[in-house]
Amino acid sequence: MDQILTGKTVLIVEDELLTAMELERMVEEAGGRTIGPTGLLSEALRLVDGDIDVAVLDARLDNDTTAPVVEKLRARGIPFLLATGYDTTTLPEGLRNAPLLGKPYSDDAFYAAVRKYLI
Amino acid sequence: MSTGIPSGGGSPLLTKEAGALSEAIVRTTRQPFLVLDGHLVVEAANPAFLETFHVDASQTQGQCLYDLGNGQWNIPELRVLMNSLLREQSRISDYRVEHKFEHIGKRIMLLNAERIACDGTQVLLAISDMTERENLLFELEAAREFAEMTVDSLRDPLLVLDWSLRVRSGNTRFYDTFQVSRHETRGKLIYELGNGQWNIPRLRQLLEDVLPDNNAFDNFEVEHDFDTLGHRVMMLNARRLNHHQSILLVIEDVTEKRRGESQARAVMGELQHRVKNILANVRALARQTRLRSPDLATFATNFDRRLDALARTQDLLLRSKGDAIDLAELLRLELGACSGHEGESFFLAGPPIEMPARFAQAMAMTAHELGTNAAKYGAFASPRGRIELKWHVERLDSGRQLHFAWHEHGVALSEAPGKPGFGTQFIEKMLPYTMGGTAAIRYGSDGIRCSIVVPLDDGNKKRST
Numbered sequence: 203m204d205q206i207l208t209g210k211t212v213l214i215v216e217d218e219l220l221t222a223m224e225l226e227r228m229v230e231e232a233g234g235r236t237i238g239p240t241g242l243l244s245e246a247l248r249l250v251d252g253d254i255d256v257a258v259l260d261a262r263l264d265n266d267t268t269a270p271v272v273e274k275l276r277a278r279g280i281p282f283l284l285a286t287g288y289d290t291t292t293l294p295e296g297l298r299n300a301p302l303l304g305k306p307y308s309d310d311a312f313y314a315a316v317r318k319y320l321i
Numbered sequence: 322m323s324t325g326i327p328s329g330g331g332s333p334l335l336t337k338e339a340g341a342l343s344e345a346i347v348r349t350t351r352q353p354f355l356v357l358d359g360h361l362v363v364e365a366a367n368p369a370f371l372e373t374f375h376v377d378a379s380q381t382q383g384q385c386l387y388d389l390g391n392g393q394w395n396i397p398e399l400r401v402l403m404n405s406l407l408r409e410q411s412r413i414s415d416y417r418v419e420h421k422f423e424h425i426g427k428r429i430m431l432l433n434a435e436r437i438a439c440d441g442t443q444v445l446l447a448i449s450d451m452t453e454r455e456n457l458l459f460e461l462e463a464a465r466e467f468a469e470m471t472v473d474s475l476r477d478p479l480l481v482l483d484w485s486l487r488v489r490s491g492n493t494r495f496y497d498t499f500q501v502s503r504h505e506t507r508g509k510l511i512y513e514l515g516n517g518q519w520n521i522p523r524l525r526q527l528l529e530d531v532l533p534d535n536n537a538f539d540n541f542e543v544e545h546d547f548d549t550l551g552h553r554v555m556m557l558n559a560r561r562l563n564h565h566q567s568i569l570l571v572i573e574d575v576t577e578k579r580r581g582e583s584q585a586r587a588v589m590g591e592l593q594h595r596v597k598n599i600l601a602n603v604r605a606l607a608r609q610t611r612l613r614s615p616d617l618a619t620f621a622t623n624f625d626r627r628l629d630a631l632a633r634t635q636d637l638l639l640r641s642k643g644d645a646i647d648l649a650e651l652l653r654l655e656l657g658a659c660s661g662h663e664g665e666s667f668f669l670a671g672p673p674i675e676m677p678a679r680f681a682q683a684m685a686m687t688a689h690e691l692g693t694n695a696a697k698y699g700a701f702a703s704p705r706g707r708i709e710l711k712w713h714v715e716r717l718d719s720g721r722q723l724h725f726a727w728h729e730h731g732v733a734l735s736e737a738p739g740k741p742g743f744g745t746q747f748i749e750k751m752l753p754y755t756m757g758g759t760a761a762i763r764y765g766s767d768g769i770r771c772s773i774v775v776p777l778d779d780g781n782k783k784r785s786t
Contacts, residue, residue, distance in 0.1 A: 218598060219683075219747075219754040220605035227608070241754060262594070264679060287597030292590030306601035 206313065206321055207234030213249055213257040215271060216285070217241030217264055221305075225258055225285070228312050243270070250274045256320040261286035261297050269296030281320045285312075352447055359442030361386040361403060373450055375424050386446075396420050402432065406444065411436045417451075429455045475571070482568040486511050486528055489567060498574060500549055511570075521545050527557065532568065536561045542575070554579045603628065613743040630689035633658065634682045646681040648674035652688055652710060659692030661701050661708070671712035674723060680775070683755035690744040690751075691727055691771060698732075699769055705731035706768065720778030722758070729768025 212234045216222040222239035229236050237254055240246050243266040250257070250271050257275055259268045261284050268284075273296070275282045284297060287305040301319040303312065347354050353370035357363055366381045376390055386403070387395040398418050406413055416432045431449040436442060472479055478495035482488055488506045496503055501515050511528070512520040523543045531538050541557045556573040606627055614620035633654055637646050649669050661667045676684060692701070700706030712725040748771065749760050758775040 217679075217755070218602055218605070219751055220609060221598075221601050222754070223750075224605040224608055227612075242757070287594040287601065288590070289593070292587075292594065305597040306604045308604075 204313075205233030206316060207232040210234045210255040210321070211237055211253060213237045213246075213252075213254045213259075214239035215241070215246040215249075215257065215259040215263070215268055217260060217262075221260075225312075228309055229258075232313065232316070243268070246271045247274070250278075250280075254280060256280060257282040258285050258320075260284070261288050261294055267294040267297065269294065272297060272300060283315055283319050285315075352449060355386070355446040355448070357386055357444040357446060359407065359444075361407075361444065363389070364443070370448065373425075373448075374422070391423060393420075393422050399432075402434075403444075406434055406436055407442070428452045478572045478574070480511065480570045480572070482511060482528075482570060484561075484566055484568065486568070488514070495572070498572075499547075516548065518545075518547050518549070524557070527559070528568070528570075532559055532561050536563070552576070599631075602631070606631070609743060626693060627686075627689070629658065630655065630686055631682075634685040637681060637685070638678055645675040645677060648676055648684065648712065651676070651681060651685055655685055655688040656692050656708075659689070659696045659701060661692060661695070666701055666706065667708040667710060669710050671710075671725075672714060674712070674714070674777075680756055683751045687748050687751045687760070687773070690748045691769075694744055694769065695729060700729040700732050703732045707731060708768075714777065720776060723773075723775045723777050725773040725775070727769070727771040727773075729765075729770070732768035 207229055210233075212229045214222060214225045214229070214236055216225055216239055218241070222241065226236050226239060237249055237252060238246070240249060241263055243263050246259070246263070246268065247270060251274070257271075257280060259271060259282060261268055272282065272284075282301070283303055284293075284300045285303045285305065285307065286293070288294070288297075289304060290298065290302065293300070293302075301315070303315040307315070347356075347365075347367045350367065351369050353373045354367040355363055355370060356365040362383060362385050363381050366376075366378065371377060371381065374390065381389060387400070396418060402413060402416055402418075413432060413434045416434075418430045418432055419427070420430070421427045429451045431451050433447040433449070435445045437445065472481070472490075472492045475492055475494060478498045479492045480488060480495055481490045488509050488511060491503065491506060495501075496506075499515065506514055512525070521543060523541075527538055527541055527543075537558075537560050539558045543555050543557055544552070545555070546552050553574060554576045556575045558571040558573075560569045562569065607624055610624045610627060611620050614623060634651075637651060637654065648671070652669060653663060656663070656667050663669065695701040695706075695708060700708045707730050709728045709730065710726070711728075712723060715722045715724055745762055748762060752758060752760050752773055752775055756775045758773070760771065760773045763770045763772075
């Protein structure tokens with residue numbers, strides 16, 4: 203694997219543990235460092251203020267959407283990627299027009315989206 | 322030929338010319354006309370009479386009125402009338418008689434008669450055939466009734482406007498749906514209805530520009546926020562009636578229909594999202610299991626049973642009322658799948674706990690990993706082994722917490738546990754990650770002990786650190 207995330211700190215927001223563990227693995231295999239993962243909105247809102255370079259988020263955490271986190275990322279100018287089961291027509295309000303990686307994604311699809319949107 | 326119209330008498334007005342004039346009038350008028358003597362014998366019948374009642378002059382003249390056309394004029398009502406005319410009254414106006422004639426069928430007639438007493442008694446009888454007119458009136462009334470009933474029985478609101486777009490009438494459905502009264506709308510411009518609420522630009526365009534050119538429009542969707550009714554989506558159909566000089570405007574309220582459609586789309590979107598999430602989870606499960614499997618056979622076994630556990634939770638979710646699942650039921654299912662027997666190798670003790678979907682799923686995966694472990698190395702693999710599962714709810718200021726304990730007994734741990742595997746990691750992470758709280762595994766002297774604390778109310782969901 204190309205070390206495309208070397209030196210980057212990646213915030214992971216994903217409420218499914220298995221999927222979050224996969225994201226951790228993929229980030230680490232590409233040389234990145236992870237913050238999180240978390241599936242809780244309050245935690246994500248705290249971590250987004252920290253020392254991060256890029257972020258990968260799900261669109262929905264149980265009953266919340268990650269729109270407030272995206273708002274903060276946009277305000278800070280931090281590149282991010284929505285990795286979600288929604289498509290552009292069904293995305294919750296406030297998340298439309300965000301860079302999208304559709305679930306379920308393979309390692310290759312994830313790295314392609316990273317190259318396109320995060321580096 | 323004499324019509325028998327009185328022409329003599331001492332009056333200077335009744336000249337020969339006057340007699341000829343009278344005769345000409347009687348001959349040329351389109352109204353059937355009879356001149357009778359005092360015994361009601363026909364002295365003369367005009368051409369209109371002969372034509373209308375399909376008789377010829379020879380059959381008529383000299384006959385008694387009641388004998389005409391095989392006694393067809395022997396009408397009881399007419400007899401009463403003529404008797405009264407001969408004895409009491411000198412004149413009868415617009416007396417309506419309905420009679421069925423042998424050859425010409427049912428006729429409705431208005432009779433006007435006058436008795437003239439000169440040269441003996443004479444009676445003038447004018448017969449107006451009203452049949453066609455009454456039939457037309459009846460048809461008109463029937464058409465009006467049909468139109469009114471059709472309009473009123475329509476399930477969609479309908480307005481009848483004149484060409485200047487003033488309301489002539491509406492159906493009951495219109496008044497009910499748009500909460501206006503018949504009285505307050507009649508004669509009003511459509512744009513003035515309900516305090517100008519119908520002054521909708523799109524509707525103006527349709528009625529003023531589209532309709533006059535096309536005489537009709539169909540299925541125009543108009544959205545509008547009404548003061549009283551709120552947001553409404555309406556489907557408009559209109560017809561311009563050229564003879565009636567009016568406009569029919571049918572207003573179908575499709576607000577609920579559109580709302581339903583949009584809800585259905587949202588449900589489909591959510592369903593698709595869930596399916597994609599499940600697929601992502603399955604892919605992650607495969608990857609994570611593969612990373613910790615020394616060979617393909619181990620991977621296949623472990624992946625299969627974990628997938629089974631995921632599938633069982635889906636079954637539970639489908640079977641459960643609403644989305645809540647009972648903890649004891651879930652544990653029986655998972656431990657049963659790991660060849661445990663309640664009352665023999667495992668014992669449950671605790672109050673009913675209703676778990677929402679996400680909690681249930683995390684709990685099922687946790688119980689499955691613990692159960693699998695027990696079946697391989699623990700209580701379910703030892704002859705004297707058993708598991709006690711106990712739980713209770715603690716009430717804190719921040720909300721309720723579930724305390725859950727898994728205690729294995731009668732297991733001789735042959736060797737000290739090495740590096741924690743995927744199962745152990747999973748047990749300690751799954752519930753805390755999904756629900757908050759803590760989960761910890763200890764190796765006791767006679768088996769595994771696992772302590773789990775999970776917040777049951779949203780308020781105290783916090784990640785353990």
